[in-house]
Amino acid sequence: MADAKAAQTPLPTGYKPELFDGTAMAALRSQYQLVIGSLLYLMLGTRPDLAFAVTQMAKFAHNPSEEHLLKSRHILQYLAGTCKYALVYDGRSDTGLYAYCDSSYGDDRSDADRRRRSMQGYYFSLANASVKWHSKMQTLISTSSTMAEYIVLSDCARDCAWYKILFGELGKPMPYVPIYGDSHGAIFNTQNPVTQKGIKHIEICYHYIREQIEKGEVKVFAIPTTENVADMFTKNLGLTLFLKHRKQLGIEFYPL
Amino acid sequence: MTKDIGKLSAEDQWAWHKAQFEELEALKKCNVYELADLPPGRKAIKNRWVFDLKSNGRKKARLVAKGFSQIEGLDFDDIFSPVVRFELVRTILMLAALKKWKIEGLDVKSAFLYGTLDKELYMEQPQGFKVPGNEHKVLRLKKAIYGLKQATRTWWHELDRSLKALGFSHLYADAGIFITKHADGTMVIILAYVDDIILTGPNATQVTSKKKLFMDKWECCDLGECREFLRMRIEY
Numbered sequence: 001m002a003d004a005k006a007a008q009t010p011l012p013t014g015y016k017p018e019l020f021d022g023t024a025m026a027a028l029r030s031q032y033q034l035v036i037g038s039l040l041y042l043m044l045g046t047r048p049d050l051a052f053a054v055t056q057m058a059k060f061a062h063n064p065s066e067e068h069l070l071k072s073r074h075i076l077q078y079l080a081g082t083c084k085y086a087l088v089y090d091g092r093s094d095t096g097l098y099a100y101c102d103s104s105y106g107d108d109r110s111d112a113d114r115r116r117r118s119m120q121g122y123y124f125s126l127a128n129a130s131v132k133w134h135s136k137m138q139t140l141i142s143t144s145s146t147m148a149e150y151i152v153l154s155d156c157a158r159d160c161a162w163y164k165i166l167f168g169e170l171g172k173p174m175p176y177v178p179i180y181g182d183s184h185g186a187i188f189n190t191q192n193p194v195t196q197k198g199i200k201h202i203e204i205c206y207h208y209i210r211e212q213i214e215k216g217e218v219k220v221f222a223i224p225t226t227e228n229v230a231d232m233f234t235k236n237l238g239l240t241l242f243l244k245h246r247k248q249l250g251i252e253f254y255p256l
Numbered sequence: 257m258t259k260d261i262g263k264l265s266a267e268d269q270w271a272w273h274k275a276q277f278e279e280l281e282a283l284k285k286c287n288v289y290e291l292a293d294l295p296p297g298r299k300a301i302k303n304r305w306v307f308d309l310k311s312n313g314r315k316k317a318r319l320v321a322k323g324f325s326q327i328e329g330l331d332f333d334d335i336f337s338p339v340v341r342f343e344l345v346r347t348i349l350m351l352a353a354l355k356k357w358k359i360e361g362l363d364v365k366s367a368f369l370y371g372t373l374d375k376e377l378y379m380e381q382p383q384g385f386k387v388p389g390n391e392h393k394v395l396r397l398k399k400a401i402y403g404l405k406q407a408t409r410t411w412w413h414e415l416d417r418s419l420k421a422l423g424f425s426h427l428y429a430d431a432g433i434f435i436t437k438h439a440d441g442t443m444v445i446i447l448a449y450v451d452d453i454i455l456t457g458p459n460a461t462q463v464t465s466k467k468k469l470f471m472d473k474w475e476c477c478d479l480g481e482c483r484e485f486l487r488m489r490i491e492y
Contacts, residue, residue, distance in 0.1 A: 041487075044342050045342065045486070045487070045488045046488055086489075086491075087346070089350045089353065089354065091353075091354030091355075124343075126347065126350060127350055127354060129350075131343055131346045131347045131350065132343035132346075132347075162429060165428060165429045166344070166347075166427065166429035166430065169427045169428060169429055169435070170435070170443075170445075171437065171441075171443070254491075256489075256491065
């Protein structure tokens, strides 16, 4: 694949994989699992830009179709064009730890029970590059985009608490962690302990974010959707936004 | 490479055979097992040979236990083993690089063979190397061997104990990170991913001295200034 034609993004813009109804051939399946396994390791190590694409395609590892294999090759083509890119941390403009959160509402059609769960993603940044990233399908079904966003804010706050413990143990306590999200509804609900029709059914554990805000452990800020870098962990973006966000993640051309 | 060793040339077969002897010698040196009778009601864990051609052409034979033939409750209890999380590898390495700390890498040789087992485990004698006259006997394992379910866990406990003796304690946030703080406010941080070790800290002398103490305790491969960890290339 080294001299493959390069692709500009990991997966085509707006691509939504569908479940394969047939039964995969054994040879195709083992080849697919090999590709996905290698991609997963790359993604976990140094490639947050692959996070959404790889976790999406990994869902079909047990029963992949020709189409899925083709799309996993698309990711390889993207890698062929960006293999000289690296995560670059720049300490001169360090702004401390902060997180970006995003979710997409009910657009997942690849789940076996076709329940249309929502995707969520967030990442933490230190010294102008991402240190932790996360892209996954939510485990429960959201009834609104506000609820989906509320859940991801809460999940993110839990990781914030963990990071705060870590930095405390290292003798570098942090005042608070700023979290950026683009859902005004969800952010309003995190700061106002009101019980509205739209969110009163949300499980107790997801109100963790409220407590964290009250204690001053985290602060939540609203930003425009186009500025929300975590968007790339919930959908296949177009080229312009993808490149802009990838730069924000700290992935730069770094020839050795 | 053919998988059937019987189809190899006599010369190659002998080379692999020699590799097996080397492995058995190493196991003997670490006092991994002793010949014993299988107590009634117990089943011996099965084993097999794994042959590996290293990138430098060296032939390596490794005796591994078939962990799946172990019985829960009898042959093992807890098997979870902490390793440093990837995000913390990045976080700590980033801190170290930005603050121009010294970063040193180590690789503990045959780490699992140091793990002392807390259970009585019995394994069959290695295929093709049964002690003549004692073919019916089994091996009583004293140290963990590759393939055992609890191998990584016993190693981590061993590492934790030895690092405690050197003044380190593992973090609450991640049990794969060990840290020791000095009176002057400096510290040495150790990242441990099973047998891959990184040492770093603001004071280069302290890092070097802790590394030396660590290498006195465990037989290590000194990787010097760390340029790679878990196949991730690091430039700083």
